[in-house]
Amino acid sequence: MRSETKVGLMFIVTIAMVITFSYYLGVLNLFSQKNELTIAYNFAGGIEVGSPVRVMGIKxxxxxxxxFDPQFKMPNGEEVKLKVVISVNEKAWTSLRQDSKFYINLAGVIGEKYLEVSPGSLSSGELEPNSILRGVDPPRIDQLISQGYGLAGKILEMVENNEGSVVETLNTVNLLVVNLNSLLKQTNALAKHKEAREILKNITTLTSDLAYFTGNLRDKEGKKTLKLLNKLIWRLEALDGPQIKKFLQEEGIKAKLF
Amino acid sequence: MISVIDSIGLSVIKTVIMVRDFVVLTLRTLVYTFTPPFRVSDIFKQLYFVINESAPIVIFCVCSAAAVTIIESSFHMKIIIQNDALVPGFAALLILRELGAVVSALLVTSRVGAGIAAEVGTMQITEQIDALKMLGINPIRFLVVPRLIASVIGGVVLSILANLVCLYVAMLVSQYKLGHSAGSFIVAMRAFVSMQDLYFAAIKGACFGFVIPLVSCYFGFRCKAGAEGVGLATTNSVVTISISIITIDFILSWIFSYFY
Incomplete structure (x- = not known):
């Protein structure tokens, strides 16, 4: 074999390896059709070109x-300044619907950012390739930290301004806890006492009797009795002091009422 | 006192002359590289010498280095965070960004650089270069240009080849020694590595390939008579190229850091 041929073979092997490498790296994909979508965000949470797009967790x-498009507005008039163009595999395309949501999430130990697409409902129509959709802005950790910092500052300020009353409140709480502790100790000691145990036992019996009694009240006869009693009270309600007096006098009973 | 100052002055003058001669050689080589006639058959001969004959040694050594890298990285990560799930990713990055290009360039230096210096040096002391001049053949166009072209192309090819075979070996090692699957290796690699890393490795290979024949031919042309002279030229060329490669690697890494 001539040296030129051997050199040529080496070149071909190298090129083939580069193609294989770029295929595994996801740069080159000769065998699948892809559609594109543009997702608009106001905050993209650190997503980068090449970050994966997942539907139901599958890349x-x-x-x-x-x-960056400072002039861009959504059809509803909302100003959205960042456009993220994504490619989606033909196989997963039909899972994407008009009501799909586009989240920016974090995965793995290294905190890889990815774009998660919720599949959407079947009743919504399929998406058109190259359409522009509004994504769900991820929460801004820096903003949360800043707000937390502000809150902490305010709490500190409040404590500093009311130092005397805060100390007093703490002392009172401390006293309360001491008293509560003592009370609990006494209750504990009481519970171990023989008479206390008997009292508790009697209370238990009493409550069970009461339960039995009120249980009887709830049965058919009890309800009937209550109904009759109710009727009687309503009838008696019309009777006032003079009439009762009159009634009693008629009956020959002398009494001083009211 | 005066003799000391004399020797310092002499060293400075010698260094300036050496640098001047090297710059002149580089510029003349560059001019001849882009002006016809092109000695295609010589270029292919040199390509065969640089790529095909060096590839087995380069690949074997770089793969061994890659295997050591991934095993050591795993060992260290297990000490620090008791987890080596990310080792394939950053070992692949280390291989692509540094190991593949530099180790293969140093191996090419020891083989090709030393070979060119010895060959040109022998031609110099046996007056073959003077004979070329008498025949009206420009020694730079005849000797340096084909070697430079072959070495630059060879540097790129060997760098890419070594890197990719190296990654494959790293994947095998992570599979059989560390217990990661091929899929998890690729996923971890994809999290860290991009095509840009391979391009930068190729650029590094080209730069190292540019230095090797120029320095070798420079020391070959300056070779003094006798076997000792040839030995000295070879040694000097290998040492100078090795230092140059390390320095150029640092400069290129610095420059590339602005692109990440």
Whole structure:
């Protein structure tokens, strides 16, 4: 074999290896059709070109481009300044619907950012390729930290301004806890006492009797009795002091009422 | 006192002359590289010498280095965080960004650089270069240009080849020694590595390949008579190229850091 041929073979092997490498790296994908979508965000949470796009947790594409567009407005008039162009595999395309949501999430130990697409409902229509959709802005950790910092500052300020009353409140709480502790100790000692145990036993019996009695009241006869009693009270309600007096006098009973 | 100052002055003058001669050689080589006639058959001969004959040694050594890298990285990560799930990723990155290009360049230096210096040096002391000049053949166009072209292309090819075979070996080692599957290796690799790393490795390979024949030919042309002279030229060329490679690697890494 000539040296030129051997050199040529080496070149071919190298090129083939580069192609294989780029295929495994996801840069080159000769065998699948992809559709593109543009997702608009106001905050993209650190997503980068090449970050994976997942539908139901399965990788189906990647972020192709990130564009700044200060003039852009959504059809509802909302100003959205960042456009993220994503490619989605043909196989997963039908899972994406008009009401799909586009989240930016964090995965793995290294905190890899990815774009998660919720599949959406079947009743919504399929998406058109190259359409522009509004994504769900991820929470801003820096903002949360800043707000937390502000809150902590305010609490500190409040404590500093009311130092005397705070100390007094703490002392009172401390006293309360001491008293509560003592009370609990006494209750504990009482519970161990023989008479206390008997009292508790009697209370238990009493409550069970009461329960039995009120239980009887709830049965058919009891309800009937209550109904009759109710009727009687209503009838008696019309009777006032003079009439009762008159009634009693008629009956020959002398009494001083009211 | 005066003799000391004399020797310092002499050293400075010698260094300046050496640098001047090297710059002149580089510029003349560059001019001849881009002007016809092109000695295609010589270029292919040199390509065969640089790529095909060096590839087995380079691949074997770089793969061994890669295997050591991934095993050591795993060992260290297990000490620190008791987990080596990310080792395939950053070992692959280390291989692509540094190991593949530099180790293969140093191996090419020891083989090709030393070979060129010895060959040109022998031609110099046996007056073959003077004979070329008498025949009206420019020694730079005849000797340096084909070697430079072959070495630059060879540097790129060997760097890419070594890196990719190296990654494959790293994957095998992580599979059979560390217990990661091929899929998890690729996933971890994809989290860290991009095509840019391979491009930068190729650029590094080209730069190292540019230095090797120029320095070797420079020391070959300056070779003094006798076997000792050839030995000295070879040694000097290998040492100078090795230092140059390490220095260029640092400069390139610095420059590339602005692109990440």
């Amino acid at each position: 189906v594409g990647k972020v192709k481009e990130i564009k």
